[in-house]
Every structure is written in structure tokens, then in C-alpha cells.
Amino acid sequence: MQPTGPQSLDRALALVDAVAAAPGPVSAKALARLAGCSLSTAYHLLGPLTERGYLVRTARGYALGPALPRLHRSFLHQLAPAPGMADLLARLRRATGGEAYYTAYRGGVITVVDTTAPVTDTGNPFAPGRETRAHATAHGKALLARLTPKARRRYLAEHGMARLTPATITSAEALEAELLRVRAAGLAVSVGEADPAWTCLGVALPPAGEDRDAVHALSVSVPTEEFRRRPDAIRTALAEAAAGRI
Known part of the structure; x- marks a missing residue:
């Protein structure tokens, strides 16, 4: 079962924090490990974060997106x-x-x-x-x-x-x-x-x-x-x- 409510929000923010702390793009597998969740949960959360522009998906992994300067x-x-x-x-x-x-x-x-x-x-x-x-x-x-x-x-x-x-x-x-x-x-x-x-x-x-x-x-x-x-x-x-x- 996917996490819901505050736990889901906390994990989504943990993913953004992990990308922000990295020197470059981070793979979904590495992000799942850093956030303490399964790979399927990581992908479930990375989707809306990418759609809203908080993250972008590159060939080398996830990086900070264009919504953050705003x-x-x-x-x-x-x-x-x-x-x-x-x-x-x-x-x-x-x-x-x-x-x-x-x-x-x-x-x-x-x-x-x-x-x-x-x-x-x-x-x-x-x-x-x-x-x-x-x-x-x-x-x-x-x-x-x-x-x-x-x-x-x-x-x-x-x-x-x-x-x-x-x-x-x-x-x-x-x-x-x-x-x-x-x-x-x-x-x-x-x-x-x-x-x-x-x-x-x-x-x-x-x-x-x-x-x-x-x-x-x-x-x-x-x-x-x-x-x-x-x-x-x-x-x-x-x-x-x-x-x-x-």
C-alpha cells in the first residue's frame, strides 16, 4: 500500500531535500534508499513532483526543477x-x-x-x-x-x-x-x-x-x-x- 496523508507528504519533501543535497542528478533507486521507501513509492511521489516542476527527470536521474526559483x-x-x-x-x-x-x-x-x-x-x-x-x-x-x-x-x-x-x-x-x-x-x-x-x-x-x-x-x-x-x-x-x- 502506498503511504497516504502526512507520511506521503513527508516522503515527497524528503525526496526534494535529497535531490537538493546532491552534487548532481540522483537516480530513483538512490532516492528511494535516501527517503527510506520502496522504489515503487519513490516513483509514485516523483511523478507529481516532476509534473509540478519541483524536480526534472534527466538521463542521469532527478534534478531540481524550474518551480524552485519562483x-x-x-x-x-x-x-x-x-x-x-x-x-x-x-x-x-x-x-x-x-x-x-x-x-x-x-x-x-x-x-x-x-x-x-x-x-x-x-x-x-x-x-x-x-x-x-x-x-x-x-x-x-x-x-x-x-x-x-x-x-x-x-x-x-x-x-x-x-x-x-x-x-x-x-x-x-x-x-x-x-x-x-x-x-x-x-x-x-x-x-x-x-x-x-x-x-x-x-x-x-x-x-x-x-x-x-x-x-x-x-x-x-x-x-x-x-x-x-x-x-x-x-x-x-x-x-x-x-x-x-x-
Whole structure:
């Protein structure tokens, strides 16, 4: 019997996730194994996913389809980022020599929405997508500092505070003290807290659009050794980018 209801939906989404995580097209047999279902079930679900454009079937297997860019455009539209965000990220990258990021909180979820880091740069630890390490990243701390205590507790209860490096903050009390400093300085800094090789700096942006529950942040990441050579220049460039002066 084919799965029905929520189980069928969950497996269909698992198939899309598996294709998205792969470096290239994936065979139906491999997708069935990754989703934990039979090959017949995989084909049963791949049909409508392909018809709706979420996936395409190629000679080498299944790949992401043309419906996904539309979803991403709609996602960006609903977040209502500052105008010219892509250009701003590019200017920030040139000014700092690091990778720049636009991140947003909405509905209890923090997402790295856009970045200047190439998709082929697998060494960069801050890839687009759902961010579950907000306690350890500068963009995450900049966003958490703007939330109400209730929303912040809910986020941390759901995602936890895993120790990622020896520098990671893992207690709620220490994080609250850190967020007080972030609010006072208007700047969040994470020196090797998410990845020992990287330092990131982040600032929350003014509210934009009609969704007042959404919070946005601009951030930059550089190798930790590079940050230690010129911390003031990187801080200044980020502040000027957030103010629209670069």
C-alpha cells in the first residue's frame, strides 16, 4: 500500500531535500534508499513532483526543477529585504575581502537568505538555508538580540545550544549577557564560535515591509587570522554597509 496523508507528504519533501543535497542528478533507486521507501513509492511521489516542476527527470536521474526559483523569488518578496540587497552584499564583499550575508528571522526560523559565497565554496560554513546555530554566529546573535524574550526562548528551546567549538556559548545566562552587549554595541561578533577557522560580524537592519515580525541582518565572515589583522577596518565597513554608505 502506498503511504497516504502526512507520511506521503513527508516522503515527497524528503525526496526534494535529497535531490537538493546532491552534487548532481540522483537516480530513483538512490532516492528511494535516501527517503527510506520502496522504489515503487519513490516513483509514485516523483511523478507529481516532476509534473509540478519541483524536480526534472534527466538521463542521469532527478534534478531540481524550474518551480524552485519562483518559490525563492516569492520568499524574498515576502521578506521585503532592503532594496538592492544583492548589490549591497557585493559592495560589502569588496570592502572587507570576506563573504557577505543577508539573514532573516521569521516565524521562529532563522534563514541565511543570500550570500556572496560561491555555491562551489564548500569550505565556507555559512551556507544559504535554515540556520540552527544562531547562538554561535554573529548574524544569529544580531537577530536574537532583537527578539522578545519569549521568542528567543522558543527559538533556543527548539534548536538548542550545541557546543561547536571550544569558544561556543552554551549556557542561556552567558548568551543573554552576550546579547546585552550586542544591543549596547549595535554589533555582534563571533570569533571562532561556529567554526574555529572563521570569524563573523553581524548587525540587525531596520524593519522593512509590512511584516513587523520579521527581523533582518547583514553580516560578513572572514578567516579568523584575517580578522585579527584588521578588526577595526572590517567593523567599519560593515557599519557603513548597514547604513547604506558604501
